[in-house]
Amino acid sequence: MLDDLDRRLLRYxxxxxxxxxxxxxxxxxxxxxxxTRRLDRLADQGILKGQRxxxxxxxxxxxxxxxxxxxxxxxHANAMAEFxxxxxxxPEVLAIQTFLxxxxxxxSVIARDLAHYQTLYREAILTLPHIAEIEALMHISTIKTxxxxxx
Amino acid sequence: xxxxxxxxRTILRALExxxxxxxxxxxxxxxxxxxAAWRRLQRLREAGVIAGRRIELDxxxxxxxxxxxxxxxxxxxxxxxxxxxERAVSAIPEVQTVQHVLGLYDYRLxxxxxxxxxxxxxxxxRIMLLPGVGDVEANVLLSEERRxxxx
Numbered sequence: 001m002l003d004d005l006d007r008r009l010l011r012y013x014x015x016x017x018x019x020x021x022x023x024x025x026x027x028x029x030x031x032x033x034x035x036t037r038r039l040d041r042l043a044d045q046g047i048l049k050g051q052r053x054x055x056x057x058x059x060x061x062x063x064x065x066x067x068x069x070x071x072x073x074x075x076h077a078n079a080m081a082e083f084x085x086x087x088x089x090x091p092e093v094l095a096i097q098t099f100l101x102x103x104x105x106x107x108s109v110i111a112r113d114l115a116h117y118q119t120l121y122r123e124a125i126l127t128l129p130h131i132a133e134i135e136a137l138m139h140i141s142t143i144k145t146x147x148x149x150x151x
Numbered sequence: 152x153x154x155x156x157x158x159x160r161t162i163l164r165a166l167e168x169x170x171x172x173x174x175x176x177x178x179x180x181x182x183x184x185x186x187a188a189w190r191r192l193q194r195l196r197e198a199g200v201i202a203g204r205r206i207e208l209d210x211x212x213x214x215x216x217x218x219x220x221x222x223x224x225x226x227x228x229x230x231x232x233x234x235x236x237e238r239a240v241s242a243i244p245e246v247q248t249v250q251h252v253l254g255l256y257d258y259r260l261x262x263x264x265x266x267x268x269x270x271x272x273x274x275x276x277r278i279m280l281l282p283g284v285g286d287v288e289a290n291v292l293l294s295e296e297r298r299x300x301x302x
Contacts, residue, residue: 002213010208017170017204049207051170055163055300056202061152062301067252067259084296091301099220101290106220110300137222137254143237149208149215149263150244 005030007151009038014148017051062110064117068125069103071133079130080104090124153198155302158183162191163200163302170204215263217270217291221278222256224286231283239281245273
């Protein structure tokens, strides 16, 4: 189980992923060796899985982001699996999430502009299999995005 | 906006999966020398394509068994200050992301909780008490797949 020191290290690391071990150790009040050992142990336990780069899609010319929420036609036994398989083939899809609730699956989609989005929507999205209903939420702004866990 | 060639794309894809890769390691992956990879990395950073890092933690192993997406509609638009709502919702530790959207809802929140009972506590004592909150729709996340995107 995690103790207070593990939690503190994870909190500081989530707040500042680029922090050096010496900074993390100092803020947690332990030696570099102790901090390193703890972080290694968290990695060995599969709790600390790694660091990924967040890509700024706007800097690459993708100005539009849309959340597409689908209800699927569940009379087909493999509706969900076939839908997911087809969605993976669309490069502009950043995430595929499945849900328990009114919405079955959600795709996070980016496009260069509204014209590009319209083309994507008609040619790639509407042709996905087993769609019963679609709702779109257009992203205006992101207010909080750390995705930090309150450890 | 920045144009990417094949080597840039290889570097970005590798970095997306592992932000800790050195210029030397990236060079080996993309078939470039260490200085050449470093120059490309600098160019990507300067163009703002690399937005930062995200620490990847195993939420379930840390005791967060439930992730819920909430669609929130503000009750009295015009009379409620969006800034007040955004500030209050961002301060809730269990709320991981806040997005302002256009469509059926005004905001989209990603919320983590230990279990359904814990989620109910967050919903009743935190979310429902936010200034201006109206209709709330909840969808429990079953699975999530992040894709590399169009690079």
